Amino acid sequence: MTRKLLRTPSARRSSKASSGDHRPVSRELRGYALTFPGATEDFPWGERVAKVNGKVFVFLGIDPVPGGPMGLSVKLPESGQDVLDLPFAKPTGYGLGKSGWVSATFETKDDPPLEILKGWIRESFCAIAPKTLVAELESARSESLSRRSRSDRRG
Numbered sequence: 001m002t003r004k005l006l007r008t009p010s011a012r013r014s015s016k017a018s019s020g021d022h023r024p025v026s027r028e029l030r031g032y033a034l035t036f037p038g039a040t041e042d043f044p045w046g047e048r049v050a051k052v053n054g055k056v057f058v059f060l061g062i063d064p065v066p067g068g069p070m071g072l073s074v075k076l077p078e079s080g081q082d083v084l085d086l087p088f089a090k091p092t093g094y095g096l097g098k099s100g101w102v103s104a105t106f107e108t109k110d111d112p113p114l115e116i117l118k119g120w121i122r123e124s125f126c127a128i129a130p131k132t133l134v135a136e137l138e139s140a141r142s143e144s145l146s147r148r149s150r151s152d153r154r155g
Contacts (some may be wrong), residue, residue: 020108022070026063026119029072032118033058036125037133037140050121055127058121059092059103071105074124081118085101100127 006081015050033039033050040051059073073092076083078098083089089104091097102120106112 022064022067022068022106022108022112024068025112025114026060028114029058029117029134030060031059033121036122036129037136038129039125052125052129052133055128057124067108069105069107071103072117072121073101073103074120075100075127076120076123077127078123079120109150112155126155 009044016075030041030050034041036050036052036057038052039057042049042051042056047062049056050058050060057075061071061073064070080100080102083102083104084091088106088110089102092101092103097103104112104120105118122125126137129137130133
């Protein structure tokens with residue numbers, strides 16, 4: 001399923017037209033990462049990361065500047081091999097690639113696939129977080145889907 005999703009034209013596009021300014025996408029990814037249970041922000045080495053239980057689950061790098069690139073690194077134990085087929089993805093350096101970490105870089109002309117990147121952040125969180133926090137996340141998701149299903153039946 002991952003491979004099919006990544007190849008569809010709409011999946012490759014973010015919700016915003018590419019203007020060479022990746023700051024809105026970067027801000028949205030940061031905000032999304034910090035919604036996970038127990039997620040905190042830190043700045044080791046001067047770069048933005050999101051952590052859970054003191055462990056990094058997404059490296060967001062330095063904040064992008066207009067006309068500059070944007071990147072992130074995540075741990076993808078399930079989809080990592082498929083992701084590495086994408087032109088903007090490569091194994092993360094410093095030996096992290098051997099442990100399932102993948103880095104994606106988007107140049108000014110690129111339009112980052114926002115929803116796919118959010119899915120990667122979620123997968124990375126689930127790979128790093130304690131099982132209790134992953135269960136909390138899944139429980140919240142199930143509850144949200146249940147509420148949505150009930151409201152659909154009423155309407």
